[in-house]
Amino acid sequence: MLVLYYFPGNASLLPHMMLREIGAPFEMRLVDRSQNAQKSADYLRLNPNGRIPVLVDGDLVLFETAAIALHLADKFPDAGLAPAVGTPERAEFYKWMAHLTNTPQAEYRAWFYPHEHVSDEAAAPSVKEAARQRLERMFDVISDQLGDRQWLLGDRFSAADLFLLMLIRWGRGMPRPPRDIPNLRAFADRVLARPAVQEAFRVEGIQAPYI
Ligand SMILES: N[C@@H](CCC(=O)N[C@@H](CS)C(=O)NCC(=O)O)C(=O)O
Numbered sequence: 001m002l003v004l005y006y007f008p009g010n011a012s013l014l015p016h017m018m019l020r021e022i023g024a025p026f027e028m029r030l031v032d033r034s035q036n037a038q039k040s041a042d043y044l045r046l047n048p049n050g051r052i053p054v055l056v057d058g059d060l061v062l063f064e065t066a067a068i069a070l071h072l073a074d075k076f077p078d079a080g081l082a083p084a085v086g087t088p089e090r091a092e093f094y095k096w097m098a099h100l101t102n103t104p105q106a107e108y109r110a111w112f113y114p115h116e117h118v119s120d121e122a123a124a125p126s127v128k129e130a131a132r133q134r135l136e137r138m139f140d141v142i143s144d145q146l147g148d149r150q151w152l153l154g155d156r157f158s159a160a161d162l163f164l165l166m167l168i169r170w171g172r173g174m175p176r177p178p179r180d181i182p183n184l185r186a187f188a189d190r191v192l193a194r195p196a197v198q199e200a201f202r203v204e205g206i207q208a209p210y211i
Pocket residue numbers: 009010011012038050051052053063064065066109
């Protein structure tokens with residue numbers, strides 16, 4: 001049995017949307033951040049970093065969102081969430097998964113948790129501001145790369161598109177949110193139209209505005 005440890009709207013949203021796309025049975029367990037449950041002894045046994053999400057797949061206990069996403073794409077190839085191994089499309093898929101996780105996703109840590117990046121709390125606003133500037137540039141580059149293509153891989157939908165939707169959504173409170181970039185908004189609307197995505201949002205209690 002697959003078990004996803006989640007908190008609404010957190011990075012667990014990517015594997016959750018994928019699991020809805022896949023349609024395999026799975027269980028969801030809330031990690032109650034209002035109680036700091038991600039730092040509880042029980043949860044730290046699953047992810048010693050104290051971060052969400054974790055996927056348990058039988059004896060396998062996996063942390064890191066991108067690793068979980070790649071594992072799900074591989075485990076359920078019929079869901080078509082990643083191109084075939086060894087193809088140029090698969091390489092592009094890896095590029096986007098790696099880029100999204102170690103560039104904008106990592107940068108969001110500085111935007112949402114600037115205090116983690118300073119030894120002097122007074123410097124936190126400056127770290128946050130620098131993160132804002134870098135995130136804006138990152139979304140500009142992603143937007144240029146996407147152009148007027150339907151999905152990140154062109155005609156082919158993949159888990160990378162679900163990842164990008166989640167990251168666009170995380171920026172909804174920024175001064176210049178990613179949704180203000182016209183092709184990112186159109187892209188996000190395409191992903192949001194997918195029934196599996198709507199079901200994941202409904203189950204997590206995520207309400208409009210989604211991005
Ligand atoms: N690189 C990690 C980052 C996960 C992460 O930052 N999760 C956030 C929620 S989106 C979290 O657990 N925040 C609570 C905390 O850091 O205490 C991953 O992709 O799994």
